[in-house]
Structures are given as structure tokens and as C-alpha cells.
Amino acid sequence: MKRISYFILILVLFAATACNNYLKEEQYTNVGYDYPTTKVGMEAAVTGVYQAMRWYCGSYNQSSNSTSGGNMEAYYCLNEYGTDFTWEGADGGNKDPFNKYQSSLNPSQDVINKFWNNNFKAITRANTALMIMPDVVDMTADQKTQRTAELQFLRAYYYFDLVQHYGAVPLVIKGNITEVITDFKRAPVKDVYNQIISDLVAAYAVLPDVYQQSDRGRATKWAAGHLLAKVYLTRGSSDLAERGGKATDMDSAAFYAVKVIDSGKFSLENNFSSIFDQNNQKVSKEIIWDVEYTKDALFSGAGSSTSDGGNQLHLYFLMQYDIKAGMIRDQPNGRPFKRTRVNPLVVTKLWDHLNDSRFYKTFKWNYISNNATTAATNVWKDKYYYIDPVSNSEVKTDVIYTTPAELVGKPKFKPGDTAIYISSKYYGALSYYTTTTPKQTKLDDVAYRQMLTDIAKSPYLLIPVDKNDVNNFPTLLKWLDDQRPDINYQAGSRNFHRMRLADTYLIAGEAYGRKGDWTNALKYINIVRTRAAYAAGEQKPKQIFTLDGGVNVTTPTVASMQVTQADVVKPALPSGAGFDAFVDWMLEERARELYGELNRWEDLARTGTLIARAKLYNPDAFAVKDFHKLRPIPNTYTDRLSPQPPMAEMQNPGYY
């Protein structure tokens, strides 16, 4: 039995000598910083900078693996709320401070923090990639030049968004992955603009004209050109001293915009609706640059902890159609989060209802009944009474409408009929409903009775502008996504249009207009308006001849849509004192073309009209103060600075 002992001892000794390298860390799954020194790794690092673009309309931190969870709802808060033409809808946790400029719009606000973090994440990713680029062994010089230019474009893009919202921000343009740095100072706004312009000019010089489909979504020369035009326009629009605006900025803006327009690579869609046709999104020639999405759930960011949640913009601009009689939530109609609603004044007045096709093409006006159960129980009552607008109760002595006897007790409509009709008509009967003044006052009893009668007589649910509220309003069509696999699926696959040619025309128009070159200004503006008109032979929507006093003809409205120098200083909505008429008209035209495309807040901030216009047109934003033209610097950033600069250097005024 001694043999057993020896055997064990020998085994032990043998094994003990065999583990020299025992403590070496073996890495199989970890991807390290040497990866970007290869071509494939560098390509992935560049893509990492593009990928941060998806934050704008996705979710930030997907909390679960569920394809329906984890929505951040950031970008409409930043760029639609608190403006003139978008009001807030019913639901949502992030909304109030942004629309109402309440005290909770402060340095600890979550969206404020995450917007900052996302963009600096992207910028430092770009810096790291730029730092490693020279070390990449298997890329040609041309490939390096091109990717470098893309990174510069992206860095400029992220900085441009930051500077518009936060004002002075730290200029970080060097890569760093080894040093713990906590000492940052904000660079003056004009330095940030200079950096943006220098990056873009460099990118513009070398980026290619156009890509194959397999590279669609990368920055082109023309994307850089469009952005340059916008940056110059912004710098020169207001606060010139602060932004370092130059007298030549409008020339530069017009120059680059016209370069893009004249490049021959782009053209306007014939029909306004085609721009947002989802089947058209990867081929449309109007699109200059998009944040890309795919229907492949694995790559659209549908479902893992590191993914971005797809494009979720389809959720925010919808009315609550799904609980109405005869309706049930379904895929084509979308999932109504009802976060934003259009200002009712805009519905009534902004567009030329008769001639501007963009009005009826921007919104959804009716819903077709898709729920037999509730359609069947929604029957005609024998009488409809006057409703007291104060108590909202029926006055049984005051019959508004008596239903023909043969209809009483019968369903008002069948599945397949119209169940809800959002009318573009404003009776002038009631004041507007806002979240801060939910009690609507009666303005005119005759109009009110007419409205009640029309509603009572309608077989469908009639919602005129007077009855618009946080749940009931025209739904924005632009971001609806009916190609999602199911009705509750949030990770949408719509491309996020960031630059389209119509915007380039409007930039050119505004730049020339500001210079006083009306010939060119009107030329470019009218090109956009020509497309906006009803084309010859185009069937016009029914509302035009039922509500708006038009006639049912298919004659074009191109001529009526042309504007002259006299027109572009006459805004459609009542304007405020001291407003620049052309700027106001231009902002209205931009809204007519670009409503809901998540650029409104920036447009207003750019033109220095944010405070005045929000006060004038958004009753919920009454608390807006001058300092709100900049966002607070997030305290998760300022708290971590060491050494700590004085508060006045770290934070924007008004927020400390």
C-alpha cells in the first residue's frame, strides 16, 4: 500500500511543476485597444461614432432584453417641446420641464445629462479612432483619409448639436484611453464654431460624392456641405458676438447650400408624401444624410443591453385613437404614446389649406373602424343635448339634435367606415385646451351650438380643432412605422432623416434673404413651394371642398404657391412686437415643410426667437426666461471636474 502513497506524491509533484504560466490571464472574449489598429477594427471604431447617432431617436439604456422596454424619449423633449408650434400631449415622464421650462429643467435633469454624455461619448470615440488611425497597418492612405474625414464630419456634427443647446462646451479633440483626466474648461462658443467649421471644411474637401447602397449613411461631401451651410447660417443668425459670427457667414451658408443643390446628386421628391414613404427611404434622392436603421432586428438595436432600441420616433406624435368606439390599437395606426400634439393655431392658420398640399399630407385626419365589438355597441341615441362647457354635463332641457327614429339604437358605423374624423375646422367655439389651462371657455355660443350639432349628427367621432386636447389632435404621419413586426414593437426601422434637400433650399433661401438678395432667396424658396403645391392631376383631399371652400378639381396649385418679396414678410400667424418679419415668415415656412422633424427648438434658438415665440405661441411655456435659450450643463459632468472651476465658468446663467 506504500505504492499508493508514492503514487499520490508523485502525481502531486508532477502537477505542481506544470503550472508555471498559471496566472497568465487568458483572453478569449475581450476585445482590446489593439483591435482598431487593424482595418476591420478601425472600420468598426468609425461605425461606433455613427452608431451614437441612434441615441437621438432610440433608447439610451435598455433596461431589459424585451423588445418593448427601455425608452429614453429624449429628442422630442429637446427639439419639439418648449417651442412655438408643438405642445405637450398626455403621457410621459420626461416632458413637463422641457415644455413648461419648470425649475426641474435643471442640471440634474436626466435627458440633459444623457444628451451631453451621448455626444461626448461620440466625440471621444471619434478622437480615439483619429488617434489610432496612423497605426492601422492594413489600410491604404486613401482609405485612411476618407475615414478620417468621416470622423471629422461626425465630430463636427456632435459638437454642433452641443453648442446649440449648451453654448460653451469643452473642446476635446485629442484621443485618450490611458489617462484619467478631470480638468476641463469650457471653450468659448466662437472657438467651438471655429473647430466645427475647420473639421467640416476638411471633411468637405476629401469626402466622396456618393456611396453605393452598402455604404449609404456614411458622410458624403454633400452632407458636409449641407452641415457647413447650416453652421454658417446658425452662426450668422443672431448673437454674432457670442458665436463669432462674421459678415460673410450668409455668403458662406448660401455658397455651400448652392453647392449641394447644384451637385446634381439630389433632387426633390415629386410628391411631399414620398419623402416619408418608408419603402422609399433607402433610395430617395431628396435625402442627403440619414441615421440608418434596418428591419433586421439584430442590427436595428431591438434587443440587448448594448443596443439602442431602434427608431422609436413612431411612438410620440400620435393621438389616442385606440380607445375610441369602433377602434382598437393596430399596426398601421401605430402605438399612441401621445407625447406631443400640434398647436391648434398651427392647424388652423399656418398652412394655406387650399393650395399647400403639405398640410393634409403632414397629418392623419381619419381612422377607419377596425373593432367590430365596440362598433356594434356604439349606437345612435334618440336625442343629443346641449353640453354645459363649464360642468361638461348635458342640459336635458336643451336638445341639440334629435336622431331620426329609424336610426335610434342602431350602430353609428360598421367596421371599415370612418370611426374618427379629425377636422381641420376651428369653430371658434372654445378656447384652446392646454395642460396649464384645461378649462376651456366658451367663446361664442352660436359657434358652440353649431359644433355640438355637427358632432351629434356625425356618425363618426368628430374632433374639430376646438376639441383638440392632450389626447385628441391630428397625428403626425412622418414617423409612423407600419413595417414593425407587431403593434407594440418599439424598435422601429425607419431611417432618421437628418438632412434633406428641401432643407438645403430653405437654408439657401434664408441666407440670400438675410443678405437682401431677394431674387435668389425667392428662387430657392419657390422651388420648395412648387413641390409643396398640388400637382396637375392630383386628387385633392375631401376637406378642401367640404371644409375649406375649395372645389373638387385636379388643377395644379403651383401658381398659387409662388411667393413674392411682399409675401415673405407677411407671416401667417399673428406676430409679436419687434419680430423680424422675414425671419418669422421663414420660420413658418420651415415649419410648413419640416414640422415634426426634430429641429424646431434649434431653429428658434438659432434665430434668437425662442423665448419670444415660445411665450407667444405656447401657453404652457409661460415660465420661459431669457436664460432658457441655453440648456443647463449637467451636474454629473460639473460635479466630477477636479479642480472645480467657479460656478460661473462651469454653469450657464440662470441654472445656479
Next chain:
Amino acid sequence: MEKKLFKKKTALIMKMTLLFILFGFLQVTAKVHPGTNGSPELLMANAGIKVTGTVTSKSDGQAIPGVNVVLKGTTVGVITNIDGAFTLEVPNTNAVLVFSFVGFIQQEIKLDGKTQLKVVLEEENLNVEQVVVVGYGTVKKKDLTGSVSSVSNAKLMEKASFSAAQALQGKAAGVVIQQKDSKPGADATVMIRGNRSLKATNDPLYVVDGMPLVVGLSEISQSDIETIDILKDASATAIYGARGANGVVLITTKKGKEGKAVVDYNSYYGVQQAANMVDVFNGPEWVDFIREAYRKAGKLPAVPTFDTDKLMIPVGQENDPAGIAFKMQSAYDPDGSWHGDRLQTTDWLGEAMRTGTITNHEVSIRGGTEKLKVMASATYFDQKGLLKTQDYSRYSARVNFDWNLTDKVTIGGQTQFSHFDRNDGPNAFNDVIRLSPLANIYNADGVMFNRPGNDPQIWNPLLDIDNAKVKYRKDRFMGSYYAEIKLPFDFKFRTNFGLDIGPYYDQRFYGSRSGDRQGGIARAENGGDTRTMFTWENLLFWNKVIKKHTFGVTMLQSIQQEKFESYRINVLNLPYETQLWYNVGSAPTISSVASNYTKWQLASFMGRINYSFNDRYLLTASLRDDGSSRLAEGNKWVMFPSAAFAWRASEESFMKGIEALSNLKFRVGFGVTANTAIDPYKTGGNLNYARYNYGSNNVMAFYQNEMPNPNLGWETTKAWNAGVDFGLFNGRINGIVDVYLQNTSDLLMDRQLPQTAGFNSVVYNIGKTRNKGIEVTINTQNVKKKDFSWSTDFIFARNKEEIVELYGGTKDDVGNSWFIGQPLSVYYDYKALGIWQLGEETEMAKYGTAFKPGDIKIQDTNGDYKITEADRVIIGTQRPTFTANIANYINYKDFDFNFSLNGSYGNMLNYDRGLSFNGRYNSIKVNYWKVTEYDASGNATASNGSNEAPRPNNGIENPAYRSSLNYFEASFIRLSDVTFGYTLPKFLIKKVGITKLRLYVSVQNGFCITKFPGTDPESGANFNVPAPRTFMFGINMSL
């Protein structure tokens, strides 16, 4: 100030202890006792008077075979036979006989002329002779130098528990066991002497028969455990070096015994009900509640009518007989009067819940020969939870053996296989709270509504019972094997090999009608992981007694490796819902897919010396050197020293005279340990990935995720412990008191960086924490008579944990709620002072328009009449000021009765009642602020004056500062267990071959006295599955 005071106090205690030790040392130098070291060889007596007798056990009156009967002062003796009888010849009738047997108190009997003896031996109870398992060996309890709590199987089996961890609750001072989750199969958390780490785990290290486990001990059956020894102070845990900072729980499983096979069978069955439920508003209360919310928003008049009520209901539902509006109309008489009592209240929870059941069967067989001893056992456990979607079942089988191959060589091992199966379906509680009590569950055809009450935001949570499945399964193999060889010159060599391998499956299915899909396409997840760990230890022991010097030397070389592999795929759009997650390949859409692999290794050397002089002065010193693959090159090896000294004062001759004192020992120790807070691959930094597409081209994105940080090191804890063990009145009172001070430094934290640095945070060794406390354990034998005995265990522990330093300085980290001088987890928030009342308008006006009567009144800490972040204060901590436990054991003839109370004082809980006050969803029933009278113009003139909850408001989703109402004191006293048992008399059961049969009934969680308003002050932090009260019936049987 306070810190200094404590330092002074600690220093004083330590000085006193040292003085004591010194004093004792001086006393002893001269006097030397004649020792009885070593065991006497048993020889037959030569001639003289014949003494006969029997030896029986006090507890059950059974004969004890194998008792040593020795003539005192000689080596002459015999062993009792199978009937407990003995015959011994003694030289004279004044001789003294010594009776000893393992597990019993030694007894000396003077013959005084008698030649017939009936000896009754008493079982040891927390006796100083008990053997305690310490790391890499055992010592007699009397020789312990560190702070170790030892819990025997007898103690564990006193009550029927759902898990070994739960059985440990209240059995060891300084060990806090909390069942934070009442779901079936949820593990209890075990915390030893507070928390010290902000980032790393604060779980102790579990070691089963020498083998460190990957994760806790939930799969180990209570009745398989011989003892649990908990190493608490660093002098004891330092031999576990890099893994010892949170204490070590050593589990020794039962071994086979020489002799006839003994079969034990333990079983219980119990039913479970919610011990305490939280109410939600019922039908009429809900209507009042939402009306108040609409009134606050100015949308409803003081006196409601059906027309105005309709405003609160989704449009277009008036005519739906299942709709809420229809029901509300029925509560109106034609004259417009309201009769809320007519409204039904749907019992949503009643539909989601059931009576839980719990079943347990454990059978074991032990036996063996001199050469081969075997223990084999099997366990089946099953629990049906209070929620219909949750259950848990587990089975396990175990074989332990020890085989003496030769005189010199022994091999042995323990092997356990276990499997559990757990359904953790969606928790209906989360959603049920929001449902209107007026909404129906089923339509007229008995089909569940998708959206009860037509609320578009609420999917019927009861649909999840049949349409969502979350299933976890785990196979676990645990084995540890050893060979032990006796070598010349008192050396002994032992090699241990341990394995812990556990494939784990996490599979989920959400059908179209589940809450997750809400009518969309079904999805499934199929994932899992496998942990594989092995440990190999080689130990060399040298034990030597040289006169009064006893040496014990232990040397260890060991390696350990853990591999972790995981995988997961999520798919959408299953062709058939019935296939659950079993055929993910048939789904057209993959929404995510991932896998991972990590591996780390640890290599260690350890040496320990135990030295005792004259059985009184005990010294233990150890040094461990750990090398870890997780640390960067050049920083891999770290040393962990420890030393402890103990003085058994009661052995001193000058103490022998003190009758009342049967045992007195002083201990003091110091040690260094560490915590494994660094995950593998941390030091090199890494990139993370995301997915993107250019046009139709799918591509990968990689971006910087973690910064390389080659300087990372362990978190180390330096700890002092001083203790005294005492026994009074012949062991009738035994006590242990320990005081300790633990300083943890190089604390690993995520150092928060400004995002402009390129990283949001970096793991860094920055910061210090401190734990100090006192632990008292007292066991008393209150009554000790033939037919009646009563003993009491009392445990008290107080621990103060605090953060000493952060980021190398004394700046608080508000973002993480880390404050210098405060425990690791505190609640930092706005402090609610109540509700603004009518009549306080002048005061309110000072805050501008921020507050209205009925809003939450917040403490304006800095008095600037603005509520800003600066007004937040530390509201409380989750850590109790102290915990205490009293257990009583009463035996009367064949009946036994025991009960234990445990309590905790001074802790606070964040209990989010989800007060959704927008007049849409239902809520936990609270006394909300309500206007009771209006004047003619509709202005509020009187209210109910509630200070508990604000006025509901339809305009706002959540009341401002809602979270300030979430903090509640969670001190409690709980009757955690009452057991009443009856052991059938021997004569009844002997005929059928049963040696012991005990039947018992037991109530777990009998009552809980607390001010905490939720379901349970330990597990009720949210509106969640309530803690159950269990009524059980059980049986313990031996064959």
C-alpha cells in the same frame, strides 16, 4: 469627534485585555499542572473488587455502548458493551471512576463502597470540548483563538427550514440572514459583520468540506450538514486571503459512522399564506379617489353627476356593459343620488394567488466498518408559491465516504448532485395594483379581457399566468475528494481536489397575450451559463507535543480556477406558441444573440502555526500569499498575515478556586484579508460592441468601454478582534463576547469621470470603510431536571459601518449616496414633513407658487424658501443599529417546545408604494388629503387634514417629491418560529424497528411586530409577493 472617542474606547479595551493576559502569564510561570495529555491506553485491571454498572444517556435514557470507563489516575479501564454495561475490577472501594464518551460530558464517580453503578451521562451542550472547523483543519473549541460561530446539526434541525441559510438565521451572532425576496427558490442574503465593499460582493465565502463554492449554499440539504462554522474575524479568515474579507462559512457534511447502518428520515409538509397583505382601494373608494384627482385638476365639480363622472372614463365606453362607466351609472339612482356601496370590487390578487404549499423529504443512511464509512442521502423539496406563476422544486443526492486503505493512507470524498427547477413567472403584483377595482376580469363568455376596463395602458396581468413563462433550471455537481497519508516524524500529507460545476438554464417565453407582448408576436429567450470551478490543495501538517508545548503546523499550496461560459438568444415571432423556447430556430427573427467566456485563476501558498503552552496560552499565526490572474503583471501577488493569541484563564490554578467560573478565555487577533472586487480582464481595458447598418449592409461597431488600468489591486481589510468566552455555574451559563474593528482600504470604486474624459468611470482603488461592533452570545440552561429542561440562547449584535474616505478625500459622493461617516447605503432625499394644509397659505406663499394645500410639504433645510437639491438630507439607513435573537428550548418528558424571536432595530426601508395619484390607476390604500367642504364658488374650505399622502391630481402623473414619502422605519420583532414536538416512547416503536420517531407541528413567521406599513419589514420593500406564514407538520424518524 465620535471617531476619536471610539478609538479611545477600543484602545482602552485592548489595553485592558493585554493587561489581563500579562497578569495571567506572570501567575502561571511558577505553577504547573500535572497534565493528562494524550489518551490512555486501555488495559484490563489486574485484581481487586469487581464493579459493575450501566451507562445511559440523559436525554433519551438509552444505553450507551463504547463509553470509556477508567480508574482515575491510572490507565486501567474498560469500554461499555452494546447494552451500556461494564465490569471493572478496582483496587479499593474508594476508587474514582472516570466515564467519558465523545459528545458527552465527562463524569467522575467516587465509589464510596458501591459496586453497582447506574451512570447517566449528559450530552455536551456548547461544551468547550467541542471540535470546531477552522480553515484547513479543526481545533477544539477550547483552543480557538479567533472569533468563530459554530452551529451544529442539532441546532439547524431544531426547526424545519426552507434552506440551510434560513436555518442559520438567528443562530450566530454577527451573522445577519435576510430573506429579502419571498419568491420560492429565492436565496437568503448572508452578511457577516456588516458591509465593507461598495463595488464588490459582501457575500461571505462558502466552503463545503474544504471546497470553496462558486455561489451560495442553497442546494445543500439542511439535514446533510453536520456543522456550520462561521469564521468572522480576520485572524480566522486571513488564511483564505484574497477571498476572506466578508467572513467564511464552513460547512461540514455528515460522515459515515462505524457500526450498524442508521437510517434517518425527515419530512415536513406545510401550507403557506400571506402573513400580511396590503390593501388597495376598493370599488367605491377608487371612485372617490379618482374624483378627487379630477377635482384637484379643476375638471370635476364638488358634487359629481354621472355626466361628470363619464369624463374620467375612456371615451366611447359608456355602452359597454363590461365598461367602468356602465357600472358607475348603476350606482346612481334616477334622482341623481350616488350609492357607492353598490359597486363591486374585483379581487384581482385573489385571482392571481393561491395557498402555497411546501413539501420536503430527506432520507439518509449512515454506517460502515472500521475501514470504510459511508453516508448517503437524498432530498426532495417542493414549493408552490403564493403566486400562481411561481414555484420551485429541487432534488439532490449525496454520497460521502472515508476509506482507510492502510494504517497510513485514507481516502475519501463527498459528492453531491442536485437539480432545481424554478418557475419565476411575471409577478402580477406589479400590475394588479394599477387596475381599476371596477374592471371585470372576464367577459360574458368567460374569456379574460386583454385590457380590463378598457384602459389602453394596462394589459390584464392575469393573462401572464397562462401566457408567460420564465423558467430557471440548474444542475449542480459538487465534489471534494481527498487522500491523506501519515508520514514519519509526525508529519501528515493531505491532498484535496474539489469541483463545483453547474450548468444553469434561463429560458423565457412570452406568448402573444402576455403582458410583455400585449397582443403582439410571441417571443422566446433561450440562455444559460456554466460555471466550472476546481480547487486543488496540497497540505502538509505537523503536529507535535513536546512536554507542555503543543505545535501544530499547517502548510498549504493550492490552485483554483473558475471558468464561466454563457450564451443567450432572443427570438421573435414563434410559429407556434406551444413550442416555448424549445425551438428557437423556427422563429424568423433573431433580436439578440450573445455569448461570453471568462476564466480566472488563483494560486496560493499558506503557512500556519498553532502553538499552545500548557494548554493555556494559545497562539495562532498564519501567512498567506495569493497570486491572481485578475491583477496586472507585476501586481499579481499579495500577502495576508494574521496572528491571534488566546489565554484560557480558567485553567490557571488561581482561578480554579472560583466555583462559579467553569470557563474563561480571552482572545485577541489581527489579520489582513481581501476582497475579489476586480472582475477578470479589468486591468487591460476593453471595447464594447454595438450593431449598425449602412444602407442594407449590417455592420459591427466597436467603441471604448473600459479604460486600461494596470494598477488595480485588491481591496484589503485589516481587522482587529478581541473576545472573551466564559462559562458560569458549571456550564449553566455560557457566553461569548467579541468586539471588533475592521478597516477596509484601497476600496475599489467606480471613479466617476466627466464624460469628456472619454469614459464615464474607471475602476480605482480609492476609499476606505470601517466596521466596528460588538457581538454577544449567551446560552443559559435555566432548568435542568430529569423530566424538564429549559434552555435559552440569546444573541445580540451591533455593527456600525461607515465610509471613511472616498476618492482619496473626504468629499461625499452625492450621486451614489455615499457620505463620509455614514453607512454604505443610506437614503438621501427630500424629507417630507407632512402635507400642506388649508390655512397655511401664507407660509406656502413664501415658496412662490410651488405648493398648494394638499401637496407634500418638504423640509426647506437651508431655509431659502426654495426647494432645491441642497435641501436633501440623509433620512436613514438600511443597516440596523442592532439585531437580537432569543430562542427558547423546553423539554418536558417526551414533549419538546421551542420558539425563537428575532428582531432588528433602527433600520429603514425604501418602500415605494407606487402612489400613482393621477386619478387613473388604483393605488395602495392610503389616507390621502381630501377636500371635505367647498364654498359656493367651488373653493375648498375644509379638508380631512391628512398628513399621510398628498391630494391626488389628474394633471400630474406623479406627485412632486413623491419619493419623500417612501421612507419607513423597519424595526421589528418577529416570532420567526414556534415548534411543538412529541417523541413517541421507545416501547411503542421498538417493535416495528424504529429507534426514534418524533412528530412536530411548527409555525414559521408567526407574527411580526413592526410599524412598517408594507407586507414585511424584511422583504416588503415594494408592493410585491408578501412574506408567507407557514403552518407545517413534520416527522423525524430513525431506523
